[in-house]
Amino acid sequence: MTRSSQRMLIIGLDAADPALIEKWSDAGILPTLQHLRSKGAWIRLNHGGEFSSASIWPTIFTGTHPGKHGIYHTVPIMQGDVSFGNLKPEQCGQPPFWCDLERQDKRCILFDIPFSYPRADLNALQISDWGSYERFAPPSSSPGEALTDIVQRFGAYPFAEEMVRDVPVSERDFCRTRAQLLAGTATKGRVVKWLMSNRPWDFFMAAFGEPHAAGHYFWQFHANNHPRGFSHVPREFATTIQDVYRAADRELGRIVETIDNKTTLLVLSGQGLGPNYVGWHLIPEVLTKLRLTVGNQAHGNPVRIDWLAKLRSLLPSQWRRSLSRYLPNGVRDYLRLRWAASNIDWSQSQVFDLPTDSLGFLRVNLKGREPNGVVEPGKEYDDLCQRISETLKQLVNPRTGKKIVREVFFTEHVFPGPERNRLPDLMICWEDDEAIDEAQLDEMRRIRGNLPDARSGNHNPHGFALFYGPGVGGGQASEGHIMDIAPTILSYFGLKPPTYMDGKTLGGTISFAYK
Ligand SMILES: [Zn+2]
Numbered sequence: 093m094t095r096s097s098q099r100m101l102i103i104g105l106d107a108a109d110p111a112l113i114e115k116w117s118d119a120g121i122l123p124t125l126q127h128l129r130s131k132g133a134w135i136r137l138n139h140g141g142e143f144s145s146a147s148i149w150p151t152i153f154t155g156t157h158p159g160k161h162g163i164y165h166t167v168p169i170m171q172g173d174v175s176f177g178n179l180k181p182e183q184c185g186q187p188p189f190w191c192d193l194e195r196q197d198k199r200c201i202l203f204d205i206p207f208s209y210p211r212a213d214l215n216a217l218q219i220s221d222w223g224s225y226e227r228f229a230p231p232s233s234s235p236g237e238a239l240t241d242i243v244q245r246f247g248a249y250p251f252a253e254e255m256v257r258d259v260p261v262s263e264r265d266f267c268r269t270r271a272q273l274l275a276g277t278a279t280k281g282r283v284v285k286w287l288m289s290n291r292p293w294d295f296f297m298a299a300f301g302e303p304h305a306a307g308h309y310f311w312q313f314h315a316n317n318h319p320r321g322f323s324h325v326p327r328e329f330a331t332t333i334q335d336v337y338r339a340a341d342r343e344l345g346r347i348v349e350t351i352d353n354k355t356t357l358l359v360l361s362g363q364g365l366g367p368n369y370v371g372w373h374l375i376p377e378v379l380t381k382l383r384l385t386v387g388n389q390a391h392g393n394p395v396r397i398d399w400l401a402k403l404r405s406l407l408p409s410q411w412r413r414s415l416s417r418y419l420p421n422g423v424r425d426y427l428r429l430r431w432a433a434s435n436i437d438w439s440q441s442q443v444f445d446l447p448t449d450s451l452g453f454l455r456v457n458l459k460g461r462e463p464n465g466v467v468e469p470g471k472e473y474d475d476l477c478q479r480i481s482e483t484l485k486q487l488v489n490p491r492t493g494k495k496i497v498r499e500v501f502f503t504e505h506v507f508p509g510p511e512r513n514r515l516p517d518l519m520i521c522w523e524d525d526e527a528i529d530e531a532q533l534d535e536m537r538r539i540r541g542n543l544p545d546a547r548s549g550n551h552n553p554h555g556f557a558l559f560y561g562p563g564v565g566g567g568q569a570s571e572g573h574i575m576d577i578a579p580t581i582l583s584y585f586g587l588k589p590p591t592y593m594d595g596k597t598l599g600g601t602i603s604f605a606y607k
Contacts, residue, residue, distance in 0.1 A: 099355040100584060103284070103347065104299030105340055106206060106225055107145075107307055109364035110136055110556040112337065122337060124345035125558070128359065132560030135572045135598060137362065139553045141521035142501040144451050146179065146226075148362035148555075148574060149207040154186035155578030155593035159509025161186045163207065164516065166226065167447040169455060171514060174438070174462060176447055181209040181220075181228055185511040189578040190216060192587055193295050201287055203298035204280070210234035217291065223249030223280055225301030246283050250275040251305065261309075261546055263326065269309060270332045273302045274339050281343025285350060295585075300343070306336040307365030311549025315367060333365075348560075356561035356584065362574045368550035370543065371487075371496050371528035372452045375445050375520070377539045378531065379454075382483065386440035438464035442476060450550055452520030454480065461513060477502055477518055483533075484520060490532040498523045524552070557598070572598045 117126040143151060143158070150163040158164050162185040167176050188208060190200045200216035202208065206225065210218035210232055219233040222242060231249075233239035251272040277300060284298045313329035328335070344359065351357060379385040436444060438457060446453035456473055459465035467473055481500035489496050501519040503512060522528060531539045555574060572580075575595030582589045583597040 097354045098585070099294050099352075100296075100358065100581060101288075101347075101351060101355055102295075102297040102358045102360055102581075103344060104205065104297070105303050105337075105344075105359060105361050106299050106301045107304035107363050107365055107551065108337065108340070108361040108556075109303075109307065109366070109552070110361065110554050111364065112333070113361075113556065116334060116337060121334065122341040124341045124348060125359070128344075128348070128357070128558055128560045132357075132558055132564050133570065135557045135559070135570045137555035137557055137572050137574050137576075139573060140501075140506075141451075141499060141553050142506045142519055143363075143553065143574065144448075144453075144519070145363060145551045146207070149205065150184050150186075151574050152360070152362050152577045153188040153190070153205065153208065154184065155189060155575055155589065155595045156186050157507050157509070157575060157594050158515055159503070159507030159512045160592065160594070162511030162514040164514075165446070165448060165453065166228075168514065169446055169516075172463065174436075174444070174464075179207075179228060181207050183514075185514075186592070189582055190214070190295065190297070192582055192590070193585060196585065196587060198294040198585060199292055200295045201291070201293045201297070203284065203287055203296075204301070205297055205299050206301065217287070217293075222283075223251070223276060223301065224299070225251075225304040242283055245286065246279055250279060251302070263322070266309070266313075266329055266332075267326075269305070270328065270335075273306055273332070273336050277302045277336060277339040277343060281340075281346060284343070284347060288347070288350060295581075300340050302336050303333075303340060303361070304365075306333045307549040308368075308547040309549070311365065311367060311547075313548075315548075351561075353562055356559065356564060358577075358581075359558040359560075360556070360577065362555040364552040364554040365549045366524060366552045367527075368543065368545060368548055369524040369527050370450055370452075370522045370545075370550060371531065372445075372448045372450070372520070372522075373541050373543055373545075374528065374531045374539045375452050375454070377541070378484070378487070378533060379443055379445060381533055381537055381539070384441070384443040384480065385445070386437045388435050388437045438462075439466065442467050443480060446516055449545055449547075452484075452518075452522075453516035454518040454520070456517045458517075473517075477504075480518060487531045487533065489526075489528060489530055490538060491530055492526065494523065494525070496523055496528045496531055497521070570598075 113125055116122045117129055120126060144164050146165045147158045147163050150161045151157060154161045166179045168179055170177050190202060193200055194214055194216055202216055202218045204222055204224045209220050217238055219238055221227040221229055222231040231239055280300050288296060310329060310332040313325055314333045441457050443454050443456055446455055456467050457465050458467050458469060458473060467476055484497045484500050487496050497520055499521045503515050503517050507515060529542050557572060573595055576598050579589035579593050579595045580598045
């Protein structure tokens, strides 16, 4: 059998926002992306807001929704026990599409793909968490020496730690992070090019995490919306998101120079970035006031307690910041929620909220599923979900008179499947036109609170897929879904997508040369 010379290269620009890419490439600020868009097919990837940030990459590489792959947050609820643990990418309930490619003898290289891990059952060269934005374990690779090789040649990834989320961050922190993100982008580009040239491949996929981090931390300066704690904003902070996109564009240009005319390139982002206007922090108190979550008499109110703030207040000021700096976010979320869960009277609570940093996640205390379930499956469950949804959709910000909840998604409806019980029951999508610091429950009751998350940017449901290469027709106006990527790649290699996949092969402007 002769090997087909057809190849595919995917470069993920993690959480790069399509509207910014359109604006800046049209203006000539991102020349590589401008060129690729003019010659290739630019497809907006949209969903209705029900896909949480952590579910994006698993949805992309499995071609399935969270009801089948089971990933919804970095600190998910543990089944059969009301506690929370840090996500392990191994918990993904579906295989990535590159398993299908390898079965067809395709040689794969997979580098820093978020939420993935080196699988022992593959021959592919796999490197995980060397320089991803969200890291779940120390860097690892298969074969093991691949990582050693990268570290010896290129050193450790420059952006080593995520900035702390729940304390104010200083000008120095932002300066350091900016420098690390720019250095990280350049180093990532060098490693990608070296891996591409170092051994043969049919399918190569890598992701740049820097656009994701830049969007979360520098949005306030980019949007110029009164950065917290800054009287004067250094000019380079306002351009950091653009500077990181430009650095990624430059590396992309160098990568494109090396590809041959048998290679199709896909530049990909599954979600965008905008202001961090979310209201999940008000939900525990809403549930308490509605007596849907009931506190344990011995411990008082079950509203999420910021144990960290309390602990910090007991320490000398010079120690306070370092305390949270050295606790990874996942650990802090975990401890905070452990505290909250221990204060819940399970015999009287019908609903409880789950850790999040974006969509609100609610879980029904369901009989037969939770250890101390009180709500009967069937009509009682359905009526309760309906009632909660209607109540949440009525919440208004009394300052503006506007509603704060755009939609409440029922997992039962949007994500049915074998992993459905690992997910929340209700997911709350927020109106994102301004900060949510207050909610009017009814005439008498108001809930107030500032978002305890120092990140000024958060996700929107808009991503993109930019195809470029032989057989790709030009086009600017088409739309697709993140679930369509896996079936499209399999179709590109002449494989029939498995029936369990929920997406469809993207057609229209893409007509592959090798069908
Ligand atoms: Zn994010």
